[in-house]
Amino acid sequence: xxxxxxIWRQNGANDKGHFKSYDVVANEEMSFxxxxxxxxxxxxxxxxxxxxxxxxxxxxxxxxxxMVINGKPHGPLxxxxxCQLHMRHFKDGDTIHVEPYxxxxxPVIKDLMVDRTAFDRVIQTGGYxxxxxxxxxxxxxxxxxxxxxxKSMDAAACIGCGACVAACPNGAAMLFVSAKLNHLNLLPxxxxxxxxxxxxxxxxxxxxxxxxxSNIGACEVECPKDxxxxxxxxxxxxxxxxxxxxxx
Amino acid sequence: xSWLSNFLTSAIGRKLVMSxxxxxxxxxxxxxxxxxxxxxxxxxxxxxxxxxxxMESNPVIKVMSIVLILGFVIHIIxxxxxxxxxxxxxxxxxxxxxxxxxxxxSKNMALLGTIIFLFLIIHFMDFFIPMKVLKEYGHHQxxxxxxAAFQNPVYVVLYVIGMISLGFHLAHGFQSAFQTxxxxxxxxSPFIKKLGMLYSIIVPLLFALIPVVxxxxxxx
Ligand code: SF4
Ligand code: FES
Numbered sequence: 001x002x003x004x005x006x007i008w009r010q011n012g013a014n015d016k017g018h019f020k021s022y023d024v025v026a027n028e029e030m031s032f033x034x035x036x037x038x039x040x041x042x043x044x045x046x047x048x049x050x051x052x053x054x055x056x057x058x059x060x061x062x063x064x065x066x067m068v069i070n071g072k073p074h075g076p077l078x079x080x081x082x083c084q085l086h087m088r089h090f091k092d093g094d095t096i097h098v099e100p101y102x103x104x105x106x107p108v109i110k111d112l113m114v115d116r117t118a119f120d121r122v123i124q125t126g127g128y129x130x131x132x133x134x135x136x137x138x139x140x141x142x143x144x145x146x147x148x149x150x151k152s153m154d155a156a157a158c159i160g161c162g163a164c165v166a167a168c169p170n171g172a173a174m175l176f177v178s179a180k181l182n183h184l185n186l187l188p189x190x191x192x193x194x195x196x197x198x199x200x201x202x203x204x205x206x207x208x209x210x211x212x213x214s215n216i217g218a219c220e221v222e223c224p225k226d227x228x229x230x231x232x233x234x235x236x237x238x239x240x241x242x243x244x245x246x247x248x
Numbered sequence: 249x250s251w252l253s254n255f256l257t258s259a260i261g262r263k264l265v266m267s268x269x270x271x272x273x274x275x276x277x278x279x280x281x282x283x284x285x286x287x288x289x290x291x292x293x294x295x296x297x298x299x300x301x302x303m304e305s306n307p308v309i310k311v312m313s314i315v316l317i318l319g320f321v322i323h324i325i326x327x328x329x330x331x332x333x334x335x336x337x338x339x340x341x342x343x344x345x346x347x348x349x350x351x352x353x354s355k356n357m358a359l360l361g362t363i364i365f366l367f368l369i370i371h372f373m374d375f376f377i378p379m380k381v382l383k384e385y386g387h388h389q390x391x392x393x394x395x396a397a398f399q400n401p402v403y404v405v406l407y408v409i410g411m412i413s414l415g416f417h418l419a420h421g422f423q424s425a426f427q428t429x430x431x432x433x434x435x436x437s438p439f440i441k442k443l444g445m446l447y448s449i450i451v452p453l454l455f456a457l458i459p460v461v462x463x464x465x466x467x468x
Binding site: 006019068070071072097099102103104105167168169170171172202203205206209210211212213214215216217218221222229230232233234236237239240243244 | 258333336341349
């Protein structure tokens with residue numbers, strides 16, 4: 001299949017950046033990243049600069065493959081990362097726009113690669129529990145209701161890819177932060193520091209320059225791991241408690 | 249009290265303010281509609297004037313009208329602040345705009361809010377300012393002033409546009425207010441969403457009906 005790619009080229013955070021057009025021949029079995037690999041090989045052969053993009057696991061678990069394909073983070077397929085998006089979802093002759101995530105808190109490093117370390121700093125302020133857990137316990141040593149375990153596990157599926165921020169017209173990171181908070185706060189081990197954690201992580205989120213959620217819900221639709229808005233509602237409740245509680 | 253100001257200037261604190269003032273305005277709209285709809289009762293304005301009289305002489309309503317104006321002002325200012333904060337956080341637009349991942353209204357609340365605000369200015373200039381501030385006429389004459397104003401097709405169109413914008417604003421705002429409050433769960437959310445839809449269709453529709461019906465039935 002023949003494709004025309006309009007790829008965003010930007011030489012560092014301070015460069016203005018622009019779209020550049022490339023023709024590439026791909027086949028339907030390729031993943032989107034493999035298609036970019038093909039393009040890059042050609043560029044290298046032609047002694048041109050290859051397109052810089054972020055990737056690691058290529059199996060949908062690391063969250064590195066951040067890019068916006070035709071206006072959607074991770075492309076048109078729902079619940080799929082770019083690395084797991086295959087070219088059969090495009091048609092011969094398609095023109096595809098590929099650009100980096102656009103958010104103040106995620107500055108472009110080069111071309112399609114953005115700096116998502118703002119997420120790491122949010123995690124550093126509270127994405128852990130402060131007790132030594134020791135060796136693995138026997139299963140069911142701590143009784144946890146199935147329904148609670150499920151909610152926590154659903155939230156734990158977040159791979160920190162940042163698609164939620166990229167999709168959000170407000171550049172908000174609430175879906176990500178709420179996923180991390182629900183993951184830990186719902187379980188007995190994490191509950192002890194629930195309010196403190198909530199407060200710290202949200203505080204950091206704001207300092208990093210992420211926007212304020214207005215419940216548009218594009219994050220939920222674009223999230224490759226199907227993290228739900230209900231996590232944000234729960235996070236808000238914890239945040240209200242952490243702000244209004246008499247003591248903690 | 250620094251915790252309170254910290255909270256109120258935080259992203260979620262601001263959202264809470266938007267949500268609470270929004271819900272307050274939603275309740276107000278119902279009361280406003282109850283009175284206005286009486287204009288359509290064919291009794292030469294007797295019921296409507298009675299309602300206005302009851303409201304004017306009620307001290308609770310007097311206090312509430314100040315709270316109401318505060319509610320509007322806070323909702324508007326907070327909305328403007330959030331708009332600029334978020335535009336700064338976004339930092340750029342995509343070449344292709346995805347349309348199927350959110351409702352149009354949810355992405356255009358600031359635009360809709362601005363149209364409603366412009367409508368409100370016209371609306372206040374029409375009735376509130378001449379009657380309450382300039383005291384050009386008493387509330388007994390309000391019915392005739394309303395009928396007279398809606399003889400003008402331009403006003404009728406402006407009011408209908410205002411109400412369409414209100415409908416879209418509410419279609420997102422109603423359920424969004426509950427999500428912000430943290431009320432999102434399997435038990436209540438389906439009901440809240442349906443109620444929000446019904447509210448945002450029926451209430452603006454009834455409001456818009458008033459100028460249209462007056463215009464059509466009171467032609468000289
Ligand atoms: S919530 Fe979803 S979109 Fe956001 S970082 Fe986690 S996995 Fe990615
Ligand atoms: S490369 Fe790891 S999720 Fe795509």
